[in-house]
Amino acid sequence: MTSREELIIEWEIQKAKWGLSDWEFRFSNQKRHLGYCRPRKKVVSVSLAFMKTNSISVMKDTLLHEIAHALHYLETGKTNHNNGWKKFALRVGCEPKRCATGEGLQMPRGNYIGVCPVCGKETHFYRRVRRSYSCSHCTNSYDSRYRLNIVVAD
Ligand SMILES: [Zn+2]
Ligand SMILES: [Zn+2]
Numbered sequence: 001m002t003s004r005e006e007l008i009i010e011w012e013i014q015k016a017k018w019g020l021s022d023w024e025f026r027f028s029n030q031k032r033h034l035g036y037c038r039p040r041k042k043v044v045s046v047s048l049a050f051m052k053t054n055s056i057s058v059m060k061d062t063l064l065h066e067i068a069h070a071l072h073y074l075e076t077g078k079t080n081h082n083n084g085w086k087k088f089a090l091r092v093g094c095e096p097k098r099c100a101t102g103e104g105l106q107m108p109r110g111n112y113i114g115v116c117p118v119c120g121k122e123t124h125f126y127r128r129v130r131r132s133y134s135c136s137h138c139t140n141s142y143d144s145r146y147r148l149n150i151v152v153a154d
Helices: 003-018 048-053 056-076 083-092
Strands: 024-028 035-038 043-047 112-115 122-125 149-152
Touching: 003 024, 003 048, 003 056, 024 048, 035 056, 043 048, 043 056, 048 056, 056 083
Parallel strands: 024 043
Antiparallel strands: 035 043, 112 122, 112 149
16 A cells, blocks of 8 residues: 555544544645645645655644644634644644754755755755855855756656
8 A cells, every 4th residue: 555545544433533534634835834634625735745755654644633723723723833733633643843844854855956066065955946046055145156057857
């Protein structure tokens, strides 16, 4: 079974358990957030980009984190990480942390890579690069000698 299938099954279990039958689960390609909850649209989402670089337990915890947001919203109309949310986090069984960054989390790398013509080091960008950057390893301010050559990775 793939991690993707495993998460879908986990969603089905949780959806039934918490009465979220009119909610939808989606995969996203977000590279800066593990997951999100859009309560007005009744959507919870987990990032496929993070799934490539993190264990299934991290991803299941993310799903539960977003479900805790859904339940918290249904009860209070709020979407923050206050004590009300923490109560739901504990109830659904995820880490009651603001977000699952830090220890052991592997951030997916950006698809746009700037390569320094002098030292050869790479800088990753998450969005299309629209202006010139110079290498932060070689200079502290913009310097065209260290202008990064942008290549698109996949
Ligand atoms: Zn959150
Ligand atoms: Zn450099």
